[in-house]
Amino acid sequence: MSTRKKATPTETYINNDLPLLYVDDVYTRHRVDGINYLSFRTSLPDLVVEQVRLMIDDEHLHLIIDYLCQATNYFPKKTSETKRGSSK
Numbered sequence: 001m002s003t004r005k006k007a008t009p010t011e012t013y014i015n016n017d018l019p020l021l022y023v024d025d026v027y028t029r030h031r032v033d034g035i036n037y038l039s040f041r042t043s044l045p046d047l048v049v050e051q052v053r054l055m056i057d058d059e060h061l062h063l064i065i066d067y068l069c070q071a072t073n074y075f076p077k078k079t080s081e082t083k084r085g086s087s088k
Contacts (some may be wrong), residue, residue, distance in 0.1 A: 018034055019053040021040070021042075021051045021052060022040060022042060023040040023042050023051050023052075024041070024042055025040070025041045025042070025043060025048070026038055026039065026040050026041070027039040027041060034057055034058045034059075035056070035057055035058075036055070036056050036058065036061050037053070037054075037055055038053070038055075039052075039053050039054075040052050040053075040054075042059055048079070051077075052067065
C-alpha cells in the first residue's frame, strides 16, 4: 500500500448533461460502517417523488454539512440529548 497522499485535482469537470433537480426533503440513514444513505425527495400535491439517492462516507458528509452551514450562515444547536435506541 502506498503511503503517498493523493494529489488534489486542479480542475473540476462540469457535466452539463445532468438535469437540475428541485428537492424539498431528504431522508437519511446511517450505517455502522460509517456510510450514509441520502434520498432527496420532492413533494407534489398527490405524491412524493424520489429524485436522487446518494451513498457517502461520514468524513465527506461532515465536510458537505460544514460547507452548507457556512454558505447559509446557519449553525443549528442540538436541543436535547437522547439516549441511543430512544424513540424520543
